[in-house]
Amino acid sequence: MTEPLVQVKNLSMHFGQASGFLKRPQRVVKAVDNVSLDVFEGETLGLVGESGCGKSTLGRSILQLYKPTAGTVQYRGTDLVQLEGKALRKMRNRFQMIYQDPYASLNPRMKIADIIGEPMYIHQLHPRSEIRAEVEKILEMVGLTREFADRYPHEFSGGQRQRIGIARALAAQPDFIVADEPISALDVSIQAQIINLMRNLQSQLKLTYLFIAHDLAVVRHISDRMAVMYLGKVMELTDSNSIYENPLHPYTQSLLSAIPIPDPEKEREREANRVLLEGEVPSPENPPKGCAFCTRCPRKQEVLKSKQIDCSTQAPQFTEAKPGHWTACHLYT
Amino acid sequence: MDEALLEVEDLHVHFPTPDGVVQAVNGISYSLGKQEILAIVGESGSGKSVGVLSLLRLIPTRDCEVQGSVHFEGRDLLQLSDAEMREMRGNRIAMVFQDPMTSLNPVLRIGDQIQESIIEHQGISEKVAKGRAIELLALVGIPEAEKRYRHYPHQFSGGMRQRIMIAAGLACEPSVLIADEPTTALDVTIQAQIIDLVKRLCREIGMSVIWITHDLGIVAGLADRVAVMYAGKIVEFAPVDQLFKTPQHPYSKGLLNSLPRLDTRSEKPLEAIEGLPPNLIHYPTSCPFLERCSYKTEQCQTPPEKQSISTTHEVWCHHAGKL
Numbered sequence: 288m289t290e291p292l293v294q295v296k297n298l299s300m301h302f303g304q305a306s307g308f309l310k311r312p313q314r315v316v317k318a319v320d321n322v323s324l325d326v327f328e329g330e331t332l333g334l335v336g337e338s339g340c341g342k343s344t345l346g347r348s349i350l351q352l353y354k355p356t357a358g359t360v361q362y363r364g365t366d367l368v369q370l371e372g373k374a375l376r377k378m379r380n381r382f383q384m385i386y387q388d389p390y391a392s393l394n395p396r397m398k399i400a401d402i403i404g405e406p407m408y409i410h411q412l413h414p415r416s417e418i419r420a421e422v423e424k425i426l427e428m429v430g431l432t433r434e435f436a437d438r439y440p441h442e443f444s445g446g447q448r449q450r451i452g453i454a455r456a457l458a459a460q461p462d463f464i465v466a467d468e469p470i471s472a473l474d475v476s477i478q479a480q481i482i483n484l485m486r487n488l489q490s491q492l493k494l495t496y497l498f499i500a501h502d503l504a505v506v507r508h509i510s511d512r513m514a515v516m517y518l519g520k521v522m523e524l525t526d527s528n529s530i531y532e533n534p535l536h537p538y539t540q541s542l543l544s545a546i547p548i549p550d551p552e553k554e555r556e557r558e559a560n561r562v563l564l565e566g567e568v569p570s571p572e573n574p575p576k577g578c579a580f581c582t583r584c585p586r587k588q589e590v591l592k593s594k595q596i597d598c599s600t601q602a603p604q605f606t607e608a609k610p611g612h613w614t615a616c617h618l619y620t
Numbered sequence: 621m622d623e624a625l626l627e628v629e630d631l632h633v634h635f636p637t638p639d640g641v642v643q644a645v646n647g648i649s650y651s652l653g654k655q656e657i658l659a660i661v662g663e664s665g666s667g668k669s670v671g672v673l674s675l676l677r678l679i680p681t682r683d684c685e686v687q688g689s690v691h692f693e694g695r696d697l698l699q700l701s702d703a704e705m706r707e708m709r710g711n712r713i714a715m716v717f718q719d720p721m722t723s724l725n726p727v728l729r730i731g732d733q734i735q736e737s738i739i740e741h742q743g744i745s746e747k748v749a750k751g752r753a754i755e756l757l758a759l760v761g762i763p764e765a766e767k768r769y770r771h772y773p774h775q776f777s778g779g780m781r782q783r784i785m786i787a788a789g790l791a792c793e794p795s796v797l798i799a800d801e802p803t804t805a806l807d808v809t810i811q812a813q814i815i816d817l818v819k820r821l822c823r824e825i826g827m828s829v830i831w832i833t834h835d836l837g838i839v840a841g842l843a844d845r846v847a848v849m850y851a852g853k854i855v856e857f858a859p860v861d862q863l864f865k866t867p868q869h870p871y872s873k874g875l876l877n878s879l880p881r882l883d884t885r886s887e888k889p890l891e892a893i894e895g896l897p898p899n900l901i902h903y904p905t906s907c908p909f910l911e912r913c914s915y916k917t918e919q920c921q922t923p924p925e926k927q928s929i930s931t932t933h934e935v936w937c938h939h940a941g942k943l
Contacts, residue, residue, distance in 0.1 A: 337807035479878035479892035508880030545812035547837030554841035
């Protein structure tokens with residue numbers, strides 16, 4: 288964990304930006320707004336946030352599945368945002384994606400062998416005659432058997448399909464994988480199987496993960512570091528233990544206290560100190576002027592009193608409050 | 621818990637299909653006390669939703685065969701006529717469904733949807749019902765209730781819609797509220813708000829709740845007692861503290877161990893439950909958990925009977941108390 292494998296700088300993905308001949312002004316959704324983060328080689332960076340916070344969009348725009356509207360994504364020194372067409376396609380096997388819904392992300396008319404073999408064929412990773420053998424090798428690596436190669440997706444359960452989705456990503460021989468909620472469509476007892484598989488594969492193949500999820504417990508278990516997003520911005524970024532033990536940002540604090548822990552005694556204790564957030568996430572079409580969280584922040588008054596800063600007009604900078612612990616809140620500037 | 625409000629006895633729900641009979645619910649029995657929150661936990665396909673839908677007879681009888689009895693206020697719900705059942709639904713027993721996006725009627729104002737059941741069941745005038753609906757909206761925490769009363773479902777967010785569903789459920793002050801994964805579609809911060817609301821209402825108006833979920837975390841903070849379901853059967857029934865502290869069934873144990881926890885971090889891999897639940901068409905003659913159980917012995921070829929660990933803790937496993 289020394290060199291950043293992927294360096295994201297000031298990345299923005301605004302949908303509906305005025306374009307074309309007439310440049311009619313449109314309503315712009317700032318799904319991702321000015322996000323910077325590094326993903327180091329061999330680590331798992333967890334990306335958490337509630338629905339609509341832009342975590343999936345960030346993952347997709349890092350992989351250039353959306354062309355970001357601003358910013359850069361350096362992958363081993365190459366800026367992916369500048370790459371286009373063939374040059375980008377040539378690099379694509381190095382960074383792959385695992386999708387959320389294993390029911391929708393596999394083509395129902397393709398056999399498993401073709402689904403997994405396709406990336407190998409497209410990127411010419413193996414001579415054609417060897418593709419079948421490679422597919423079988425990967426199937427076994429993800430805990431399936433080689434007989435499955437000639438079946439169709441509908442013959443598999445959700446957990447097995449997600450294994451196939453993982454196999455397809457691995458087939459391209461990537462070193463960076465963006466996993467977008469890879470387990471949230473699965474049952475609890477199956478989730479653990481997939482998490483364990485992903486961890487084993489990571490140590491076997493020296494993979495780097497960007498693991499997107501809304502379940503903080505899962506992310507804490509699998510990640511080395513975690514980034515918390517809210518309304519298109521990263522609010523806090525640090526190693527997984529400190530984010531739980533010493534969360535700095537008020538949003539992270541209330542998010543953590545909202546997550547139920549499977550332990551009745553602890554829950555009763557926590558209930559007394561629970562910070563119930565009021566209201567809901569503002570629309571990303573019309574985010575607050577200052578800090579994105581200011582409409583729900585329970586510590587806004589504190590900032591006003593101690594720092595004389597009005598959170599609803601002044602946006603905080605994303606700064607390193609402690610070594611390795613970044614946050615965007617006026618309380619720490 | 622002295623007197624049971626609702627008593628379900630040996631409930632079976634079977635769906636005949638061209639491929640065979642799907643045994644979705646396979647003989648479950650439980651009781652619900654006054655002001656009690658009972659959680660039913662299980663994975664998809666474990667029969668937890670079908671089990672409660674059939675209490676209210678919400679599954680068309682042409683599609684399924686329901687056996688057993690459901691005693692509520694001295695009557696067997698499964699024997700009532702359709703008209704009598706209609707009297708019950710929404711009036712004495714109300715239901716909140718999982719998906720707040722699809723369970724409200726998009727072309728009716730939310731106020732009308734809330735007061736519909738009051739007018740239907742209590743025969744009061746629309747004017748009085750309107751006042752009641754506005755009160756309910758305020759009760760579930762919707763700001764500017766008087767103005768919002770006239771809005772349509774699309775003008776509300778997911779969390780707000782779930783509150784409206786709860787308000788509609790509470791409209792006739794039912795004694796039982798059945799909530800089928802009411803927070804699964806919501807974000808955690810909103811989920812915390814809804815759980816807080818239901819607990820508060822339960823205390824304030826003395827209602828009992830059956831809460832169906834797959835999330836053991838929610839159960840820990842909410843329920844008084846828990847039923848764990850697997851393959852259409854209850855495999856363990858216990859007060860919440862006992863279930864989490866001393867789970868007796870290998871499946872409950874497995875579920876608890878397979879959860880990553882927010883408050884601890886270990887480098888060890890999670891203890892996954894290998895394999896898949898059984899096919900409900902070819903229902904196993906053995907213990908339904910046999911295939912995935914790491915404690916299995918010869919004995920397990922026969923389905924286990926109920927074993928009582930204590931007066932309140934029941935488990936359906938041959939090895940109960942010995943694990």
